[in-house]
Amino acid sequence: MDLRALFVEHHEGLFRYLERMTGDAEVAADAVQETFLKLAESPPPDPTHIGAWIYTVATNQVRETLRTQRRRRELLEVSSHRVPVANPGPDPAASAERREARKAVELILAGLTERERTILLMREEGFKHREIAAAVGTTTKSVGTLITRALRKAAKLIEETNA
Amino acid sequence: MRPPGGESPSGMHVDDEFLARFLDSELSRREREEWEAHAGVCPECRDAAAALRHAAGRFTDTIVKADVDVPLLHLPNRREASFWTRRNIAIAAGVAGILLTLSISPTRAWISSSLADVRDRLWDRDRVSFVEEGGTPGPAAAPNAVRVSIPLSRNVLSIQVAARQQSGSMTFHVVEGRGAFAEIVDGGPEELVVADGLRVLNVAQSTSSYVITVPVHVSRVTLRIGDDVESQYDVSEAGQSWVVDFDPE
Numbered sequence: 001m002d003l004r005a006l007f008v009e010h011h012e013g014l015f016r017y018l019e020r021m022t023g024d025a026e027v028a029a030d031a032v033q034e035t036f037l038k039l040a041e042s043p044p045p046d047p048t049h050i051g052a053w054i055y056t057v058a059t060n061q062v063r064e065t066l067r068t069q070r071r072r073r074e075l076l077e078v079s080s081h082r083v084p085v086a087n088p089g090p091d092p093a094a095s096a097e098r099r100e101a102r103k104a105v106e107l108i109l110a111g112l113t114e115r116e117r118t119i120l121l122m123r124e125e126g127f128k129h130r131e132i133a134a135a136v137g138t139t140t141k142s143v144g145t146l147i148t149r150a151l152r153k154a155a156k157l158i159e160e161t162n163a
Numbered sequence: 164m165r166p167p168g169g170e171s172p173s174g175m176h177v178d179d180e181f182l183a184r185f186l187d188s189e190l191s192r193r194e195r196e197e198w199e200a201h202a203g204v205c206p207e208c209r210d211a212a213a214a215l216r217h218a219a220g221r222f223t224d225t226i227v228k229a230d231v232d233v234p235l236l237h238l239p240n241r242r243e244a245s246f247w248t249r250r251n252i253a254i255a256a257g258v259a260g261i262l263l264t265l266s267i268s269p270t271r272a273w274i275s276s277s278l279a280d281v282r283d284r285l286w287d288r289d290r291v292s293f294v295e296e297g298g299t300p301g302p303a304a305a306p307n308a309v310r311v312s313i314p315l316s317r318n319v320l321s322i323q324v325a326a327r328q329q330s331g332s333m334t335f336h337v338v339e340g341r342g343a344f345a346e347i348v349d350g351g352p353e354e355l356v357v358a359d360g361l362r363v364l365n366v367a368q369s370t371s372s373y374v375i376t377v378p379v380h381v382s383r384v385t386l387r388i389g390d391d392v393e394s395q396y397d398v399s400e401a402g403q404s405w406v407v408d409f410d411p412e
Contacts, residue, residue, distance in 0.1 A: 145180045
């Protein structure tokens with residue numbers, strides 16, 4: 001297994017996938033590093049779908065983080081009127097458009113199930129249906145059906161978000 | 164349902180799975196031929212395929228707009244990890260040696276006070292952790308700890324450094340005990356760097372204590388729990404560090 005080649009092949013797509021899923025570049029970058037560390041230390045016994053394995057490990061890696069972030073958002077909504085917000089980050093004037101776009105993506109992804117999110121975002125990275133099936137633990141045939149339904153659902157959510 | 168060749172009897176349309184494989188170019192050559200023949204006579208399936216392609220395009224456009232640049236990432240180096248492991252072993256060996264010396268040295272008190280300095284330098288931290296397994300403060304922390312009880316309800320705890328000390332960022336060390344359900348809002352689960360304070364959520368199910376160690380150079384902090392009024396604590400009274408132990412009632 002050529003770890004370097006796998007990193008070159010997958011790390012950008014994996015970062016994109018994770019950043020889209022979490023909306024947090026730092027979490028995504030950490031998860032990419034952690035995933036490749038796991039790959040180096042204990043690679044999967046069957047390397048047939050190594051790409052799917054990498055995405056599965058990375059998805060699990062950020063799952064906990066996503067849970068934490070959800071709770072954080074809840075708290076921020078509850079307490080934002082009386083607790084100062086720390087580290088606001090760089091001036092967002094230039095990235096205002098991106099923030100709006102990110103908000104829309106969050107709304108859309110929040111309307112999908114976790115499995116639908118994973119499937120659609122892996123599809124965006126060019127994975128074959130059989131690879132996505134391996135990653136989410138279902139049959140290739142089911143992935144096709146899930147993709148179609150999730151895309152229809154996403155289209156509806158996009159309409160609602162834009163409306 | 165598979166595409167019924169060139170005919171489209173009522174109700175015979177391609178299914179969702181077939182449409183997805185068409186969309187993603189995963190049809191076999193034979194299936195493609197079947198599709199072309201079928202689509203030629205079935206406007207409904209043609210429309211369904213077009214709608215799906217449109218939906219996929221919109222989804223892609225929407226998420227791409229929110230994308231950030233991929234940062235420069237590097238392949239984690241196992242040798243790097245080994246180096247840190249070796250370094251930690253070396254530090255542990257050094258500390259063990261010092262402890263042995265401590266037990267027989269007449270200048271024990273002097274070495275003891277210097278050790279804290281050495282430890283802080285080693286780890287590049289100006290904090291000291293006194294937490295024992297289970298979330299209870301260790302013996303070193305107990306005499307100086309400020310105990311605050313948090314009722315078992317949803318609370319927001321806000322700790323702020325007093326205004327005159329708000330320059331620059333600050334590192335706080337927060338440790339959750341076993342079974343904790345609290346949420347540290349800013350920063351990571353154990354350590355956070357914030358501009359002007361930190362917030363901790365203590366939820367109803369929380370059954371554990373929290374120990375927050377304030378950097379040694381901080382002499383005054385403001386503490387607020389839930390909707391209570393703010394209280395100011397003088398850190399200097401606590402010596403080198405200041406620990407708040409949150410015990411649910």
